[in-house]
Amino acid sequence: MEENESPQLTKDEKKLFEDLMPEDLNEILVHGVNRRHFLKLMTLAGGGMLAWQSAVAEQVLTRPFSALTSSDFSPANIENGVNLSFKVNGAAKKLMVDSRMTLLDTLRERLELTGSKKGCDHGQCGACTVIVDGRRVLSCLTLAASCEGRSVKTIEGIAQGNELHPIQSAFIKHDGFQCGFCTPGQICSAVAVMDEAKNGEVSCVTEDVRQTASPIKLSNEEISERMSGNLCRCGAYPNIVAAIQEVHSGKEVAQTWEFRG
Amino acid sequence: MQEKEKVTGTPVSRIDGILKVTGKADYSTDHPVKNVAYAVLFKSTIAAGRIKDIDTAAAEKSPGVLSVITYKNAPKLNLKGGIRGGSMLQSPDVEFFGQHIGLVVAETFEQARHAADLIVVDYEKKEAKTDFEKLHQQGAKPKDKEDEKRGDVKAALDSAEFKVEETYATPIYHHHPLEPHATIAEWQGENVILYNSSQIINGAQNAAASTLNLKPENVRIISPYIGGGFGSKGGQWGNLVLAAVAAKMVNRPVKLALTRQQMVNSVGLRQRNYQKVALSATKDGKLASLSHEITTHSAIKEEFVEPCGDCSKVMYDVPNLLISYRVVAMNMILPTYTRGPGKSTGSFALESAMDELAFKLNMDPIQLRIKNEPERDPSNGKPWSSRTTVQCLQEGAKAFGWEKRKAQPRQNQLGNELIGYGVACGTYPAHQRPSSAIVKLKRDGEDVTATIELAAADLGTGTYTILAQTAADSLDLPIDKIIVKIGDSDLPPAAGAVGSVGATSYANVVNDACIKITDELIARSGKQFFTRPTAAQLMVSEKVDNIQTRADSKPPENAEDYSSHSFNANFAEVRVNISTGMVKVSRFLAVTGAGKILNPKTARSQIIGGNVWGIGMALTEESVVDPRWGNFVTRSLGDYHVPANLDIGTMEAIFIREEDKFGNKLGVKGIGEVGIVGVAAAVANAVFNATGKRVRELPITPDKLL
Amino acid sequence: MRPFKYTNAKDVTAAAKMLAANPDAKFLAGGTNLLDLMKEDVEQPNELIDITRLALADIKLISSGTNKGGTSIGGLGKNTAAANHPLIRQNYPLLTQAILAGASGQIRNMATNGGNLLQRTRCSYFFDVAMPCNKREPGSGCGAMEGINRMHAIFGWSEKCVAVYPSDMAVALAALDAVVKVRNASGQERTILLADFHRLPGDTPEKDTNLSHGEIITAIELPKNNFADKSYYLKVRDRASYAFALVSVAAALEMNGNKIAQARIAMGGVAHKPWRAFQAEKMLVGKEATEANFRLAAEAEMADAKPLEHNKFKVELGNRSIVLALQMAINGGKS
Missing domain, CATH: 3.30.365.10 (Aldehyde oxidase/xanthine dehydrogenase, molybdopterin binding domain)
Structure with missing residues (x-):
């Protein structure tokens, strides 16, 4: 991968970042545009950028961006190093990790994929949920070293390019979050729950586990139980269930608020 | 046009x-800062005393370690700069279990965490005040809260035909936002950038600057997204300035995140409250007196007292009133604002007592509340900018199907479950x-x-x-x-x-x-x-x-001529398993009058979020201290049960249309806090209606209903 | 978390050998409990032997031996796979329910069947290295005995330890008379009855199980039984999901006409191991499946309970839970 692009931005480009990604501007000016900025800009582009911005964005998006792994990381700081090659969101990754490093910290601190969140680091909140070889797991309790050859999908890989996954769109529509910190984990979990239902997997609230109907049609209670490993402190649970139910059932779920008086 | x-x-x-x-x-630790070093805090394992010696040799020698910072080498900070809760490595004194006593900075997080485990501390222990159950009678008047009196409560109570006198207890609650408090500090010459989740951006800037002996313009707080706060990220805590200190000392940007376990004694809490409420009334339900006596705890050097009596001041028209606070200084982290501060806990006591009174009067609890509706703010005589309590109750009753509620408990059973309905009101000031x-x-x-x-x-x-x-x-x-x-x-x-x-x-x-x-x-x-x-x-x-x-x-100049509040009425339907005592809130409705609603979608989410908090308060959440050490035994999210998805049933929100032109030009009142007020009482009242058991000590866990 | 060497085992015997060679080594399977404890500095292995890729995940009918006609569950299969396998769902729905009552979807996707058996207690004094704990540090004392012991044992505890074992899966396995198959470094296999697999704390609370260092759990075998129609796993907890049990009950009945031919009852959340309610079981055999009989059986079992200061409620809750679980079992899962 290319080295960091020279930080010289055109006036328009600088303005673009200043307007859309002010929190990143400082870094961009010093270090140049990297892949993370690129991803973010892509997202914003999908989220309805202004016309003049789109033109500039196009310019930025066609330029090379910096390598994904932190270039300043020195292998000298790795103890009991383990060579790891695996796939993240479809791209092959090779790096050496400290044997103690979790998948979560590897994603966040080495691969600049900070979408997966550290809410508890002990498997008690679900904010770090990612999908490994098709199944949802907790990246905080997964050693990176144990991921050799595996395929990891994170929140950054849920959308197909510029197109949101239906679960992502439904979360926006049904306001399935407030602060948004648990959201990456909720969404990875929800995407996997869809497949689990398709496979006919049962849950703790399934009426009769001996029935082998497949796929399973999920009631709201089923969705609630299956999503209970993802805590949301803001209390967006009913909205999360509504979002998932809408995608799962293919039927619109009404949004309910009412004004009286 | x-x-x-x-x-x-x-x-x-x-x-x-x-x-x-x-x-x-991007939340605090997501900001891509180059060449960052990692800091991990270590904490005291006694509740009171002093550090005799702290052996950092093994940690310092541990691979990758850049610095170990303790009171011995930390720079002098201004302790009166506005950072809450002390815990800034300024002396060997220990005032609570889990006080920050140092931090390790290393090349990697793994190295810093490991080195922190190698620290050995020799303490000189002192007797610690850690047992609220033993100390609560020693409460003294808080520095900033006078008792409030109107009329003669004692006389009214003595002569009343109907009265309720009970004590309601709430445990320590923790905010536990999903994003633990964390800071990235990056110095650029004399200036420091602090990526740090802050509910009050300028407050964080001023507190950090003052504590670090800098000018505000030398400190920049960047906090575009906040992973929940609920009050704990309102004031700022030691981690904010310790990250800056560490970054200065290792001459590199530093990332410092609290672990979930460290959260319980780093960033405040909602203190335990004993609330003695006495109500008296005539037989037709007119309140004669209300007294609300609150006992709670705070920290050794700083004082914070939740205003649990606030709802009692304004909710009802009552001629004789007493509100008092007593506080015990204890060796614990400083309490702080927590969602619906004072009002959520205070309304649990007041609105439970109202429900008990209604039951004694054989009166519908909605009618009892309407009967005592005040025309003006009874605490100051000002006219309301607007007040919607009665509308909230009436519209809510209609929408919820309140008429299906049985007046007597244990009358509604379906299979192995008892069903009950409860109501409770709430309010929160608008400014x-x-x-x-x-x-x-x-x-x-x-x-x-x-x-x-x-x-x-x-x-x-x-x-x-x-x-x-x-x-x-x-x-x-x-x-x-x-x-x-x-x-x-x-x-x-x-x-x-x-x-x-x-x-x-x-x-x-x-x-x-x-x-x-x-x-x-x-x-x-x-x-x-x-x-x-x-x-x-x-x-x-x-x-x-x-x-x-x-x-x-x-605010408009005449805003202070009016008393401006949001109001709500909460309706809960609970199902209680007869055998196991497990409670589920199957249906919940909050009716809220909160002025102009700018966005009903996000407003509904805010209200429901507050309701979920209230349900957690009522049923699942509790922080428990072992008084022998003063530590929390519920220090993880596995032990401290915030509600999970399956705990929450059907949630409905209704807003009362309201044009309030007095409080502010747009007629907006704010809804973040009021959503939790009254919720726990509505749930507890519903549990009583279902089971006939009045639980006055939260949370209502299965063991309390056997 | 201390530094450790990460190694991979190429086959089962090699894994056992690698473990046997290093007293401070541990197997890494699902990691859901081990990494949690390593982050807390409770577990301090200097080597982790990753065994997740060993071919021990099969679930199959047992075609010979004492458990012929039963089902074998691979030690390194994932909990989710075990809960959802048609052989388990059809013949041992109690086990499916128990597995699904534990943890969360994500954790069950990671956790292995063998690892589930080796879960350590959730006692908060055990988890907090600032507290005394004989299990973590023999001789340091028991923090919970005189402390906050609401979650702790009412059966079989000792002066040294009052912790409870947290697994749900193992409670069902105990009720189903499961057998644990283990292999050692020399390739020798032995079997341990699940009921004997976990230990009571006694004077050595640091030892959770009767597994020796160097042994690997290859499979869990379930004998054939006739409980599938009438079984139920009841879990009582402080929140609706994603919480450990206050009390749980695995109940299974086999009827002969209107009389109980066989009964199996095991409890979770009450002891240092899955607690088989042998007394209650014995009382039920030959009786009619009535609430009154269930109550008598439950009371007989709970009469021996020795609650601590904060968990007296577990006696009454245990009573009620046994009765309710039996009622649910006899009604095919409905109250």
Whole structure:
């Protein structure tokens, strides 16, 4: 991968970042545009950028961006190093990790994929949920070293390019979050729950586990139980269930608020 | 000229939603800072005493370690700078279990965490005050709270025909936002950038600057997204300045995140309260007296007392009133504001007692409340800017099917479950706070865009979205032409997102700025207009390329002539398993009168979020101290049960249409806090209606219903 | 977390050998409990032997031996796979329910069947290295005995330890008379009855199980039984999901006409191991499946309970839970 692009931005480009990604501007000016900025800009582009911005964005998006792994990381700081090659969101990754490093910290601190969140680091909140070889797991309790050859999908890989996954769109529509910190984990979990239902997997609230109907049609209670490993402190649970139910059932779920008086 | 449809008041989806669902919203530790070193805190394992010696040799020798910082080598900080809770490595004294006593900075997180485990501390222990059950009778008057008295409570109580005298207890609760408190500190010469989730951007800036002996302009707080706060990120705590200290000492940017376990004694808590409530009434339900005596605890050196008596001051028309507070200084982390501070816990006591009184009077609890509706604010005699309690109760009763409630408990059983209904009211004051904002307009041909800038915070409350809506309407621009920049202390100073003042203060100042810039455009045109043109029109017609202005807004001058509050009524349906005592809130309805609702979608989420908090308060959450050490035994999210998805049943929100023009220009009241007030009581009252068991000590776990 | 060497085992015997060679080594399977404890500095291995890729995940009918006609569950299969396998769902729905009552979807996707058996207690004094704990540090004392012991044992505890074993899966396995198959470094296999697999704390609370260092759990075998129609796993907890049990009950009945031919009852959340309610079981055999008989059986079992200061409620809750679980079992899972 290319080295960091020279930080010289055109006036328009600088303005673009200043307007859309002010929190990143400082870094961009010093270090140049990297892949993370690129991803973010892509997202914003999908989220309805202004016309003049789109033109500039196009310019930025066609330029090379910096390598994904932190270039300043020195292998000298790795103890009991383990060579790891695996796939993240479809791209092959090779790096050496400290044997103690979790998948979560590897994603966040080495691969600049900070979408997966550290809410508890002990498997008690679900904010770090990612999908490994098709199944949802907790990246905080997964050693990176144990991921050799595996395929990891994170929140950054849920959308197909510029197109949101239906679960992502439904979360926006049904306001399935407030602060948004648990959201990456909720969404990875929800995407996997869809497949689990398709496979006919049962849950703790399934009426009769001996029935082998497949796929399973999920009631709201089923969705609630299956999503209970993802805590949301803001209390967006009913909205999360509504979002998932809408995608799962293919039927619109009404949004309910009412004004009286 | 075509009138654009207003977007304010419509259910616009969050404009920051796309970043949140794709993992690209940056919270504290997500900001990509190069060459960052990692800091891990270590904490005291005694509750009181002094560090005799601290052996850092093994840690210092551990691979990758850059520095071990303790009171021995930490720079001198200003302890009166506004950082809460001490814990800043300024002395060997220990005042509570889990006080920060040092931090290790290393090349990697793994190295720092390991080295922190190698620290050996020798303590000189002192006797610690850790047992509230033993100490609560030693409570003294708080420094900033006088007893409030009206009439003669004792006489009224003595002569009353109907009375309730009970003590209600709530445990220690923790905020536990999903994002643990964390800071990245990066020095640039004399200036330091602190990426740090902050509900009060300027407050964090000032506290950090003052504590670090810097000028505010040397400190920049960056906090575009906040992973929940609920009060714990209102005031700022030691981690903010310790990250800056560490970064200075290792001459590199430093990332410092609290672990979940460290959260329990690092960033405040909601203190345990004993609340003795005595109500007396005539047989037709007119209240004769209300006394509400609160005993709680605070820290050894600093005092914080939740205002549990606030609801009792304003909810009911009662001639004889007593509200008192007593506080015990204990060796524990300083308590702090927690969602619906005082009101959520206080309303549990008051509204449970009202339910008990209604039961004794054989009166519908809704009728009892309506009977005692005050015409003016009984605490100060001011007229209400508006009050919706009765409407909330009546509309709620209709919508909830209150008539199906059985007056006597244990009358509604389905299979192995007892079903019960409960109601309780709540209130929270509404205020506008001074704030400033800049609006910038830019034209490209016919295309006009606006940027709104202010140091506001969005902790999931919807600030980005409601400000875009407000500006879009005020400027006459489509909402996707508005860019909202907040969460940065380099922007114009603004109120904090605390105490339900955020939406009110921010929306009003943005609206003022938009009006002002329109005025300026009109003035600049030098023309007279028959009807007032909009900013969007003027930008194009007057061919203005760029213009910006700043507004500094304050509450209206006569705002203090009125008592301005949000009000609600909460309705709960619970199902209690007869055998196991497990309770599920199967249905919950909150009816809220909170002025103008800027966005019903995000407002509903806020209300439901508060309700979920209240359900957690009522049923699952509890922080437990082992008094022998003063430590929390519930230090993980496996032990401290915030509600999970399956705990929450059907949640409904109704808003009362309300035009309140007195409190602030836009008639906005704020809803973040009121959503939790009254909820725990509604649930507890429903549990009584279902089972006949009155639980006066929260949470209502299965063991309490056997 | 201390530094450790990360190694991979190429086959089962090699894994056992690698473990046997290093007293401070541990196997890494699902990691859901081990990494949690390593982050807390409770577990301090200097080597982790990753065994997740060993071919021990099969679930199959047993075609010979004492458990012929039963089902074998691979030690390294994931909990989710075990809960959802048609052989388990059809023949041992009690086990499916118990597995699904534990943890969360994500954790069950990671956790292995063998690892589930080796879960350590959730006692908060055990988890907090600032507290005394004989299990973590023999001789340091028991923090919970005189402390906050609401979650702790009412059966079989000792002066040294009052912790409870947290697994749900193992409670069902105990009720189903499961057998644990283990292999050692020399390739020798032995079987341990699940009921004997976990230990009571006694004077050595640091030892959770009767597994020796160097042994690997290859499979869990379920004998054939006739409980599938009438079984139920009841879990009582402080929140609706994603919480450990206050009390749980695995109940299974086999009827002969209107009389109980066989009964199996095991409890979770009450002891240092899955607690088989042998007394209650014995009382039920030959009786009619009535609430009154269930109550008598439950009372007989709970009469021996020795609650601590904060968990007296567990006696009454245990009573009621046994009765309710039996009622649910006899009604095919409905109250």
